[in-house]
Amino acid sequence: MKKIYFVLFFTFFNLLITNAQVVGVDVGDIAPEIELPDTKGNLVTLSSLRGSLTLIDFWASWCGPCIKEQPTLQKLYAAYPDKFSIYSVSMDTKKNLWVGAIAKGKLPWIQVSDLKYWQSPVIGAYMLQSVPLNFLVDKNGIILAKNIHGKALEDMVNGLLTAQ
Numbered sequence: 001m002k003k004i005y006f007v008l009f010f011t012f013f014n015l016l017i018t019n020a021q022v023v024g025v026d027v028g029d030i031a032p033e034i035e036l037p038d039t040k041g042n043l044v045t046l047s048s049l050r051g052s053l054t055l056i057d058f059w060a061s062w063c064g065p066c067i068k069e070q071p072t073l074q075k076l077y078a079a080y081p082d083k084f085s086i087y088s089v090s091m092d093t094k095k096n097l098w099v100g101a102i103a104k105g106k107l108p109w110i111q112v113s114d115l116k117y118w119q120s121p122v123i124g125a126y127m128l129q130s131v132p133l134n135f136l137v138d139k140n141g142i143i144l145a146k147n148i149h150g151k152a153l154e155d156m157v158n159g160l161l162t163a164q
Contacts, residue, residue, distance in 0.1 A: 025126055027146060031056060031137045032125040034089065036112035039099050044112050047141065049085045053160055055153075056135040058128055060091040061101030066132045069149055070105045076157050077109055083161050089113065089122060091131055 023030045034046040034056070046056065057073065059066035077086055090113035092098035102111050114120050118128075126133070136145040136156065145156060 021142070025135070025143065025146065027143050029143050031135055031141050031143050032122075034087070034112070034122050034125075036089065036114050036120075036122065038110065038112050039095075039102065044087075044110055046087050049087055049110070050141055051139050052083055052085045053080075053139060053157065054085040054087055054137050055157075056126075056137065057086055057088045058091065058126070058131050058133040059088055060131050061097045062092070063131045067101070067105065069132060070107065072150060072154060073109075074107070076154060080157070080161050084157060086110065087112070090115075091118070091128075 021028065021030055023032050025032070031046065035043050038044050046054070055073070055076075057069075059069075061067075073086055076084055086109035088107070088109060088111045090098045090101075090111065092101075092113060093115050095113075095115060098111075098113055098115070101107075114122070122128075126135070132149065133147055134149070134153075135143050136148060136153070137143050138160075144160075145153075148156060
C-alpha cells in the first residue's frame with residue numbers, strides 16, 4: 001500500500017513540475033521578451049508594459065486584414081487608456097511605409113520594428129508565419145489568448161477590464 005501512495009505522490013509531483021510556466025507562445029506561457037526600436041530609434045521592451053493588459057500585435061502596412069483591425073484596436077485603446085496597452089511589431093522593411101501607415105491610421109500606441117522582415121529573432125521566438133497575428137497577455141506577461149480578432153477580442157478585453 002505504501003508503494004501505491006509513493007507512486008501516486010511521485011506522479012503528482014512530476015505533473016506539477018511539468019506544468020510549470022515556461023516562456024513560449026501557447027496560452028498560459030510567459031510571452032517571450034521583445035526589445036525593438038520604435039519609429040525614433042528608441043528601444044522599447046515588451047516587459048516595460050507589465051502591469052496592464054497588453055496586446056502584442058504583429059502587423060504590416062501592406063497587410064489588408066491588419067489595417068482592417070485598426071479601428072477595433074483604436075476603440076479598445078481609447079476605452080481603457082490606463083489598463084490596456086498595445087505593443088505593435090511591424091513586419092515592414094521600409095521605414096517610410098511603416099511610419100506612413102502609422103500616421104495614416106493615427107495609431108497612438110507603441111510601434112516597433114527592426115525592419116528586417118522575416119529575419120528578425122522575434123519571428124522565431126513567436127513562431128510567426130503570417131500577419132496579422134496577436135497575443136493578449138495579462139499584467140504579468142502570461143498569454144491569455146492567441147490570434148484573437150474583431151468582436152472576440154473586444155469581448156475578451158471588455159470582460160477582463162470591466163471585471164476589475
